[in-house]
Amino acid sequence: MVLSWLKKSLEARAGTAVARGLVIFTTVEEAMKAEKVLKKAGFDCKLVAPPPDMRKGCDLALEIDLVEQTAVARTLTGRVSFMGIYPCKGEMEPLQVEKVTRFAEHVMIKSGNMKLVFDIKTGVIVNISGGGCPDIPYLYTRLVGTHLAAAPRPRDEGRTLCALMLDRALEKALEIWKGVAPN
Amino acid sequence: MLIAGTVPVTDMPLIFGRVEKEGKKLRVDGHYLPCTQGTMAMVSAALATTCHLGLEPPRVLLAGDIGTGKGSRLIYQYLIEHIEELAPRVLALHYCLPIVTLMQKLYTAVEKCRPRPVLIADAGSMYAAKAAGVAPHFDIFTPDPSEIAFLADPEAVHPAYISRHLFEDAFARVPELIKHAYANGGAAKCLLVKGAVDYIVKDGVIVDEIKEPDVPQMECIGGTGDTITGMVTAFAYAELELEQAASISAKANRAAGQRANPTPATSVAEIIDQLPVVFRENLCSWSGICTR
Known part of the structure; x- marks a missing residue:
C-alpha cells in the first residue's frame, strides 16, 4: 500500500505553505534573479509586493517558507544581494539570547x-x-x-x-x- | 496507536509497520534504526510502555528527512489520504517540518474519522498545529518552557521568533505563559509542560506539578522530552485519562533519569533502558495499573 501510494505522491507534490517570510531586495532585478536561484534549488517561493511597513527596498519581495530561512540565506549568499529575511508578522529578528x-x-x-x-x-x-x-x-x-x-x-x-x-x-x-x- | 515522524536518514523512503526491538536498535518494515534524539526516542519509550502493559507494539509511519521537508511532506500527505483506513485510536505527530497547509488538511481528515483519534503533537508538528490555528483541537501538547513561550505568543510563527521578554522569563513564568497560551488559542486541551517543574494542565487549569526527583542533567540529554511524549501516547492508548497519562509519564521519566545516574553526556537510550524497572517498581502505586 505504501509503495504504490508513494509513487503517486511523488508525482503530485503536496502544498507547501508554512508560516511565511519575505526576502527583501534593493532592486527588482535582484528579486527576480533570486526567484530563479531559489526555484532551481528546489525552494517554494513566489514574487510578491511587500506590505507598506516592510517596503525597505524595491517594490518586489520574495515570499518563502520562513522555517527554511537558514537554507534560503545560504543559497542566496554570494549569488544574489538581499537586504534581509523577515517574518510576515511578529518579531522582525530571530531571538538572540x-x-x-x-x-x-x-x-x-x-x-x-x-x-x-x-x-x-x-x-x-x-x-x-x-x-x-x-x-x-x-x-x-x-x-x-x-x-x-x-x-x-x-x-x-x-x-x-x-x-x-x-x-x-x-x-x-x-x-x-x-x-x-x-x- | 500510530506514531508519525521523520528520522535523520537521507533518502529513507516512507515506511509503515509495527516496531520491534532488536538488540539496541528498532526494526520497522525491514529498516533498523537507532534509538536517538527525536522520533525514535519517542517510539522507544512508547514501545517500552506497551511492552510493560502487555499491549500491541506501536504502529509507526516514518520517512527520512534531514531538513528538506521531503520526508515530512510524504508523512503528511500519506496521513491525509489514509487516516480513515488506518483508524488509529491515538495519533501522535512528532518531528516534521511545520507545514501549515498540510497540517490544516490533516486536521480536516482527522475530524472525519469515526471514532476520532486522540490527537497528540510535539516538536515540529506542535509548531505546525499552532501556526495552522488548530491547536485547541489537539488533545495534548508536550512543550518545554521555550515552546510554551512560543504557544503563548500569538504573533510567533516559530520558537526562533518569540518575543525576547517571553524567552528571557519563560522558565520562571510558565504558569503565566500557560494562561496566555490558552487565551491566545495556542494550547491543546491538555498540556504537559516539561521542565524543572513539570506542569500538567487541563483546559487551562494546572492540575498537577511534578518536581521530584530533580535531575538537572536531564535537560542536557537530547531526547528526554521525546520519551515523555512517547509514554503519554502509550498510556493514552491504554485509555488512561490524558492528565493521568501525562503525570505518570513525567514521574517515570524523572525516575528513569535518577536510576541512570546521568551526566550531561548520557544518551537518551540509557534513560529508556531504565523504564521497565521504573514501571515494575512504581506503576501500580502511581496509577493502579498492576501487571505481573
Whole structure:
C-alpha cells in the first residue's frame, strides 16, 4: 500500500505553505534573479509586493517558507544581494539570547528552543537537546562527539530556524571555549 | 496507536509497520534504526510502555528527512489520504517540518474519522498545529518552557521568533505563559509542560506539578522530552485519562533519569533502558495499573 501510494505522491507534490517570510531586495532585478536561484534549488517561493511597513527596498519581495530561512540565506549568499529575511508578522529578528548553565564538567548553552552541551575540559560536544525541526536529529548525529572547533556549522548543514538557533548556541560555546566570553 | 515522524536518514523512503526491538536498535518494515534524539526516542519509550502493559507494539509511519521537508511532506500527505483506513485510536505527530497547509488538511481528515483519534503533537508538528490555528483541537501538547513561550505568543510563527521578554522569563513564568497560551488559542486541551517543574494542565487549569526527583542533567540529554511524549501516547492508548497519562509519564521519566545516574553526556537510550524497572517498581502505586 505504501509503495504504490508513494509513487503517486511523488508525482503530485503536496502544498507547501508554512508560516511565511519575505526576502527583501534593493532592486527588482535582484528579486527576480533570486526567484530563479531559489526555484532551481528546489525552494517554494513566489514574487510578491511587500506590505507598506516592510517596503525597505524595491517594490518586489520574495515570499518563502520562513522555517527554511537558514537554507534560503545560504543559497542566496554570494549569488544574489538581499537586504534581509523577515517574518510576515511578529518579531522582525530571530531571538538572540543565549543562556549558560554550568555543570561540574560540562557547560550547556540555551539559544531559543535549542540546547548544546560540551565538555569543558576537552571541548567535545556531548549532547544536543530541544528543537522540533527535522534537521535537528540529523545535526545531532553530525555534531555530537566532535570538537567545538571542528564541528560542522548548523547554519551550513542545517536548513531551518531550529538550526539557526543551534548555530547561535555553538557560536556562544566556541566563545566560552576560546576564553572570549565568561562562562 | 500510530506514531508519525521523520528520522535523520537521507533518502529513507516512507515506511509503515509495527516496531520491534532488536538488540539496541528498532526494526520497522525491514529498516533498523537507532534509538536517538527525536522520533525514535519517542517510539522507544512508547514501545517500552506497551511492552510493560502487555499491549500491541506501536504502529509507526516514518520517512527520512534531514531538513528538506521531503520526508515530512510524504508523512503528511500519506496521513491525509489514509487516516480513515488506518483508524488509529491515538495519533501522535512528532518531528516534521511545520507545514501549515498540510497540517490544516490533516486536521480536516482527522475530524472525519469515526471514532476520532486522540490527537497528540510535539516538536515540529506542535509548531505546525499552532501556526495552522488548530491547536485547541489537539488533545495534548508536550512543550518545554521555550515552546510554551512560543504557544503563548500569538504573533510567533516559530520558537526562533518569540518575543525576547517571553524567552528571557519563560522558565520562571510558565504558569503565566500557560494562561496566555490558552487565551491566545495556542494550547491543546491538555498540556504537559516539561521542565524543572513539570506542569500538567487541563483546559487551562494546572492540575498537577511534578518536581521530584530533580535531575538537572536531564535537560542536557537530547531526547528526554521525546520519551515523555512517547509514554503519554502509550498510556493514552491504554485509555488512561490524558492528565493521568501525562503525570505518570513525567514521574517515570524523572525516575528513569535518577536510576541512570546521568551526566550531561548520557544518551537518551540509557534513560529508556531504565523504564521497565521504573514501571515494575512504581506503576501500580502511581496509577493502579498492576501487571505481573
